[in-house]
Amino acid sequence: MRRDTFLKSLAALAATGALPTAWAQAGANLKMLIPANPGGGWDTTGRALGKAMLDAKQAATVTYDNKGGAAGALGLAPFLASAKGDPNQLMVMGAVMLGGLITSKSPLNLMQATPLARLTTEYNVFVLPANSPFKTMAEVIAQLKKDPGSVKWGGGSRGATEHIAAAMIAREAGVDPAKINYVAFRGGGEATAAILGGNVTIGGSGMSEFAEYIKTGKMKPVAVTSGQRLASDKNIPTLKELGINVEIGNWRGVFGAPGITPAQRKGLIDALVATTQSASWKEALAKNDWMPAVLTGDDFTKFVDSEFASLRAIMAKSGMIS
Structure with a gap:
């Protein structure tokens, strides 16, 4: 094949999207x-x-x-x-x-x-274990105000968006963020296991990690960090709806x-x-x-x-x- 013919062939392939x-x-x-x-x-x-x-x-x-x-x-x-x-x-x-x-x-x-x-980008959902004595985020925050250390927040590594969100929630509730009891895990799988096992009071992560457990009733969602309710589950209230001025996304x-x-x-x-x-x-x-x-x-x-x-x-x- 002549060189000019070959180059024209490449151009044709590129135009059709067939050329990687x-x-x-x-x-x-x-x-x-x-x-x-x-x-x-x-x-x-x-x-x-x-x-x-x-x-x-x-x-x-x-x-x-x-x-x-x-x-x-x-x-x-x-x-x-x-x-x-x-x-x-x-x-x-x-x-x-x-x-x-x-x-x-x-x-x-x-x-x-x-x-x-x-x-x-996605937003964090906060969930409770199915056997939690708490039913709502308001109840969790009431306990946080009473005894900050008694509420164990489970999530990803220190500095994860759920960790930042927990600190922001504490600040909005009038609690010193330095006093929150945040339990960091090396990965989403470990955090999920801790929530399912009731080893933390409340856990946070993306909806993609919790969806199947929410659907089967093994986790109870109580708040989302978005500005509006998620399209996939409009039953979960935003923190802002609950009077907590916190919105943070995870990209x-x-x-x-x-x-x-x-x-x-x-x-x-x-x-x-x-x-x-x-x-x-x-x-x-x-x-x-x-x-x-x-x-x-x-x-x-x-x-x-x-x-x-x-x-x-x-x-x-x-x-x-x-």
Whole structure:
């Protein structure tokens, strides 16, 4: 085939969408770092993203590496150290990682990695174990006011959005946020087990992690951190409806390895955007009650920087950091 004919063929394929992205051709074997234990929001997001990338033909294979702990810092450290310059490695991350890095005063610099895209946002649902003596959030708050330490709040790592929300709730209730008894778990699976076992008073996480237990009556939802009731379950009141002026969301995104080239970054972003337009990804959004919140490239970088500043301000005001 003559070179000009070959180039015209490539152009025709690209126009029809039959040609995979440059990244998909060069980096078909994708490695996805999930800096959390199995069963939580990051794990669900990473595996749903990997499946969607395969279905959308943006990758030939996807392998997953779970490294949980310290709000993602235990996974972030080796990613920064060993993935440098590798366009085939991605890391799932989100607001929880930012909060964890702030509360732990970690020396790790997230921005050494390459910001690619924000994908979703969701709100936290607070639930009670089925056998809880409490029936409503109002009853939990009344107990919090009486004896802050007696209320065990279960959730993800320190600095997770449910931890920040608990501190904000305490502040709104007139309780010193430093006195809340927050029990941090390494992953959503551990937190869920603690709630089901009645080992915490109240637990918080995304609706995607609690939905099946709420449906079967093993957990009782008492509040959501959104501004409006969730479309998937309009029976759960918002904190604001309960007179608690707290609203906070939990977003998740993807970073690439440190030191990749601008062209490699663009290829990865193009692959992610194509994936978010696939039927497979849209099914994952509906199934997990995630809201699409795609933001890419430099806009995503600016967003992460502003989120660091915003979370520090919220956490300082709530007494979580000095």
